Amino acid sequence: MERKVYRAPKRIDRNSSAGVQDELDKLLDSGVSSLLIDLTDTEYLSSAGIRVLVATQKRIGRNGSFALSNVRDAVRETLELVGLTEVMTLE
Numbered sequence: 001m002e003r004k005v006y007r008a009p010k011r012i013d014r015n016s017s018a019g020v021q022d023e024l025d026k027l028l029d030s031g032v033s034s035l036l037i038d039l040t041d042t043e044y045l046s047s048a049g050i051r052v053l054v055a056t057q058k059r060i061g062r063n064g065s066f067a068l069s070n071v072r073d074a075v076r077e078t079l080e081l082v083g084l085t086e087v088m089t090l091e
Contacts, residue, residue: 002034003034003035003036003065004027004032004034004035004036005035005036005037005038006023006024006027006035006036006037006038007038007040007041008020008037008038008039008041008042009041009042010041010042010043010044011042011043011044011045011046011049012042012044012045012046012048012049012052013044013045013046013048013049014046014048016049017046017048017049017051017052020049020052021052021055021056024052024056025059028056028059028060032064033060033063033064033065034064034065034066035056035060035064035065035066035067036067036068036069036091037053037056037066037067037068037069038069038070039068039069039070039071039072039075040069040070042071042072042075043072043074043075044074044075045075045078045079050078050079050082050084053068053084053088054084057087057088065089066088066089067088067089067090067091068088068089068090068091069090069091071090076090
């Protein structure tokens with residue numbers, strides 16, 4: 001199974017989250033079941049962004065793989081604050 005890499009935008013917030021969700025849904029609709037979200041450029045993650053990540057991970061489910069990479073400190077702190085570092089794979 002080939003892993004697809006999605007490079008996330010600078011901000012995943014109320015203004016951008018719907019577009020990010022649409023792009024991720026298109027990938028999953030095309031049959032992608034192994035997804036790496038590259039957060040190299042992502043400086044800010046709001047609660048709307050967290051919803052996108054959680055929804056995408058749930059949709060992939062146990063039969064696929066989902067991971068986040070290149071997580072900046074500020075984004076990592078947000079993920080830690082809401083407990084997602086315990087349930088999401090960070091590379």
